[in-house]
Amino acid sequence: MANEALDWISVGRVEDLPEGRVKTVTARTTSICLVHFDGQWAAMDNRCPHQNGPLGEGSIEKGVDDQCWVRCPWHGWDFDPLTGKPPGGHEDTGQKMFPIDLRDGEIFVGLEPEPEAPRTISDAMVETFVNWGLKSVFGMVGHSNLGLAEAIRLKVGSKDLKYYGIRHEGAAAFAASAYGKLTGMPAGCLTIAGPGATNLLTGMWDAKVDRAPVLALTGQVQTQVLGPGAFQDIDLASAFAAVSRFSQPVLGGANAVELAALACKNAIINQDVAHLIFPDDVQTVPSDKPASHPQGRISRVDVTPSASDLEAATDKINAAKRPIIIVGHGAFDAREKIIALAEKLGAPVLTTFKAKGLIPDDHPNAAGVLGRSGTPIASWFMNETDLIIALGASFSNHSGIEPSKPIIQVDYDRMQLGKFHPVDLPIWGEVGVFCNVMTARAKPHAQAEDQVTELADRWRIWRDEKTTRLSEDHGTGLHSAAVFKALSELAPDDAIFAVDVGNNTYSFGRYLETKGTQRVLMSGYLGSIGFGLPAALGAWAATQDFDALKGRKVISISGDGGFGQYPMEFTTAVKYGMNITHLLLHNGQLGKISKEQRAGEWPVWETDLVNPPFSAFARLCGGVGEKVTEADQIVLVLKEALSAKGPALVEFMTDAELV
Known part of the structure; x- marks a missing residue:
């Protein structure tokens, strides 16, 4: 009978591990080598004491007298699968063993009840972020932010915070920028040191020049190796100096909570980027500091002119x-x-x-x-x-x-x-x-x-002109005006549009007619290609966080050049069930640049693109993907895509000249 004093954690089913094999499994946060041999099951600490090699990636070997051994894949150290003891000739440390219980084909491993984790600097700071209104974080968990990530995980578990794991930190930055533009409140970006942090910079500049609040949370190497040039050690303070209104390293417990409060205050009041640098070893330092609150620290904004x-x-x-x-x-x-x-x-x-x-x-x-x-x-x-x-x-x-x-x-x-x-x-x-x-x-x-x-007359003239343009047909693709005419009619009155950069943007500005309380998000002053889809992730997250935005449809728009910047973020939308419809105007080139080359009497050079079938790509990612080649298909396909549950992509094969 299983020991009721233990926590019994399911680690899989018996059919998952054939006879004579080992496998790495995780119970809570404990990495375990699961063993199946001679009809027996066992579980031991997965880390070989030699150099922490993963025993679960090793093998079962038979020695003299048919004795079975679990062999480490790195350097061949052996351990008895039932006792965890090594044979003679190795350090007699032995592996920690865990009780195992099979219940109706399901495998359970017994662990001691998890002790209450000590409160850390990261816990105190994340609690402060939440108190100041942080609701969502976009990012990538990695080796130099694990302590901070654990504090975020705990707040996600208590439903105080939402986390979205993206595929590229640049997309996290654009998502957070769009979130800030839409709500006036910051979202967070979590990255590791070095390249993870530098990947944020384009999106941080987008936020800065368009006055959007963002909270950048970057890991950093340990303080003892900071400076001489350790692995992934770069001067993050200098890297973020120009792009952030507030940028500070977290170096100890005395001021950590106040740094968190000041970062939030700068982001919210100045509508700008606030940046905090978290050295790896500081993230888990114990802290008894109470979290900060915004009460008494932010004034009203009703500034009356003289x-x-x-x-x-x-x-x-x-x-x-x-x-x-x-x-x-x-x-x-x-x-x-x-x-x-x-x-x-x-x-x-x-x-x-x-x-x-x-x-x-x-x-x-x-x-x-x-x-x-x-x-x-x-x-x-x-x-x-x-x-x-x-x-x-x-x-x-x-x-x-x-x-x-x-x-x-x-x-x-x-x-x-x-x-x-x-x-x-x-x-x-x-x-x-x-x-x-x-x-x-x-x-x-x-x-x-x-x-x-006079306005009504001018609108009639312009709408007649748009109708005339719809008759233009070079036989090389759809007119973008036809796409935006249908979108004007079919998009919900409260839709949120996230628009990329390129010919698609100009066509959107000219041809789409807004209605109701629709909102438009774009990379304004920076004008960065690739903004559209990541911005839609941020906008969708905002619809989950703010009652005034709940239920609003998010529609992103890009060309094939823009979508190609962050295409794998479509899998992020699939992972989190984001109700996003992406309209991709596919013309096989960087059409805006081709036009600029012609206008400047330059030859058109290196603007052509080699693309996959994007609609098929969307389906392979687990979403809806449809392709439109004829004008009479636009309304029906767009209507179906807008009503789809979860992410959908419509690939419109357009003429680069008809914008």
């Missing part, structure tokens, strides 16, 4: 006959207040590409995206306006806000005000507060032109 600025803005707005509002991604939280002001003024609302969807395109005041990825509607009203009200916009050259026009600019970051050129009225304050005041004070000019009716 009275004189509000007076000046009121005068300018009420004097304008053709005012327009241009909104950037920084104004997204104030969307309802912006729309109320636009309705009061009868003003068109133009968005930067990053802010696409802030006002749905089916709203009477919507003018679409301004700039290179935008619509002729937005360009028209930019040209005709007599006052620009710019809210949370960064004035990038991609958007092309006309600096010669009278401009009121409102931003909560004073450095953004008049950053690239003077504006008529720079106003420091929170966009929502400004809009509330202006909506109350605004009195449209008596001779104000009817821009809302």
